[in-house]
Amino acid sequence: MKLMLKILAFFIPVMVALFYFLGQPSDSVANKSVANTPTSSKLEKLANLPSPISESSGVEYLTNKKAYVTHNDAGNKPYLYVVDQKGELLETIKLQLPNVDWEDLTRDDAGNIYIADTGNNDNRRRELAVYKLNLSQPGNIEAIRFTYEDQKEFPPSPKDRNFDVEAIFWQGGKLYLVSKDRGRKETAKVYELPDTGGKFKAKLIGEHKLGTAVTGAASSPSGQQVALISEGALHIYRNVKSPAAFFEGDYQKINIKEAGQTEAVAFENEHTLVITSENGGLYRYGPK
CATH class of the missing domain: 1.20.5 (Single alpha-helices involved in coiled-coils or other helix-helix interfaces)
Incomplete structure (x- = not known):
């Protein structure tokens, strides 16, 4: 012992x-x-959007103007609207394009804007498009036309209607499309497209059971964060190693129900997001 x-x-x-x-x-x-720990952030309402913007469906931040560009949903004129953070309308850009169902905007690192004419509520559309332009020369437009490589029926059965896209983002010379699952309201599929004009098959590169219908997407300037938005919620992925596999990043869900029917999201900078809602609100989410 x-x-x-x-x-x-x-x-x-x-x-x-x-x-x-x-x-x-x-x-x-x-x-x-x-x-890697998120800083303390909050949602604040910046302004109401001006009356011509009745159904904001996409948004992007214009660094050179320190302003936002947005557009209306299907059935509206093919116009882009530039507004400041007070909600004042600075410019209306009238485009010679169809607005079959514009759903989202994104921007590349050269300042080009991409308009996603990808709304497909009934999953019947056989040709969708993303339009690429520079706001300094809005008459010069490239059309990126595509169909989904895995869609065989137009429309598929109701439970399999997952070919509607309201969310796109650009990163590293590619466009990434995130589907809105209208069948089961469960799985977000991710497709990849080139960022230059032509006709393509959108390549299915992944899917994720997010459990909600995605209405907007954005990638941060560094590419290390991707944000998705659904009605009343933000879904942020941090420490993203590849945009094609952003769902593998560190995930955080943020309740923003006070913003209403949230439709679009964009990064102002690495830590600040701008959000629009279909009922006409302009919001910012970022450090306190």
């Missing part, structure tokens, strides 16, 4: 010392943990 006590008396201090020196996280690990 005395021998055992002596052995324990020797080993316990050794084990404590080992735990202290080996069990503590290194500075690099600790710093990584802090860096």
Whole structure:
């Protein structure tokens, strides 16, 4: 017994010392943990959108103007509207394009805007389009026309109607489309397209059971964050390694029900998002 006590008396201090020196996280690990922790953020209403914008369906931030560009949903004129953070209408850009069902906007790192004419409520459309233009020369438009590589019926059975897209984002020379599951309201499929004009089959590159219908998407300037929006909720993925696999990033869901029927989202910068709702609200979500 005395021998055992002596052995324990020797080993316990050794084990404590080992735990202290080996069990503590290194500075690099600790710093990584802090860096990946979201900062405290809040939702604030900036303004009501002006009356010509009755059904905002897409939004993008214009860094050179420090303003936002948006558009209306299907059945409205093919116009883009530039507004400031007070909701003042700065410019109306009239385009010679059909607005079959415009659903979202995105922007590349050269300042080109992409309009997603991808609304497909009944899953009947056989040719969809994304229009690429620069606001400085709105008459020069490239059409990226496509169908989905996995759609064989027009329309498919009601439970399989997952070929409506209201959410796109650009990153690294590619366009990424995220579906709105009208069949089961469950699975978001992700498709990839080139960002240049032509006719294509949108390539299915992944899917994720998000459990809600996605109405907008955005990628941060660094590409390390992707935000999706659904009615009354933000879905943010951080530490994204590849835009094609953004669902593998660190996920956070944020309740924003006070914003109403939220339809569109864009990054102002790496930590701040702008949001529009179909009932005419302009919101910002970011650090307090």
